[in-house]
Amino acid sequence: MSEDDFVRALKGIEGVICVKELTEEEKSEVLRLEEQAEKGVLMGLCRGINIGVREALKKGRVFACATDRCFKWPQSSYIKIVCGEEVIGEDVNEEARLERLKCEGNIVAGTLVFYRDKMRLFKDRRDETMVQILPLELGEILGKKAVVGSPSPPADLFLKSRMGIDTECRDLGTVLIGIEE
Structure with a gap:
């Protein structure tokens, strides 16, 4: 071609x-x-890598x-905030899922969701936390x-x-x- x-x-x-x-x-x-x-x-949070x-x-x-x-833009998440193997937060582009996560008490800023039950990791191991910018589908x-x-x-x-x-x-x-x- x-x-x-x-x-x-x-x-x-x-x-x-x-x-x-x-x-x-x-x-x-x-x-x-x-x-x-x-x-x-990256994103005012921590270091990162653009995979x-x-x-x-x-x-x-x-x-x-x-x-x-x-x-x-694809509906799949292309930003993840991780500490080791744990996903602390990610972007969510599906309105219904975003609303559900917000109702469950997670922290939502625009399309970025921080999982409430994982925030302690972010606080305790911030130097191990990383923003991953993933490939788009x-x-x-x-x-x-x-x-x-x-x-x-x-x-x-x-x-x-x-x-x-x-x-x-x-x-x-x-x-x-x-x-x-």
Whole structure:
């Protein structure tokens, strides 16, 4: 399949407005920016790791996609706050589940839920707690499995600049899509 086939397929996804295949140098820079962001505190909580971006970058072909508000984010959780094997919190995009969790006494901030019975772990072992940004579920593109990552703000700005998009525009985001050849 030609590059144009993948680019056309990606542009055909609702909410994707611009697509650029990354060079090896650009992939290295995105990884460097992610590693730098991971050294800090993510979401104001604790250190973290962007598993989704790292997995996308490992694929044979990696595309940066600029997205607008029409892009459909998957219903699955892609942010987890963990301490060891215990999930302390996660994002929940299903309205009914979010309401149920709130009624059960869990702490809900937007779509982020902190499980009340796990908060002691967060308090006692904060230095072991980590934010995991997981791959997004998108399915296949032209019969190839796609791995999707949501870049950190510094990587987002870098990708926008490489695509010629105004980095001040807050209405547009980016995703990385890795496809195995």
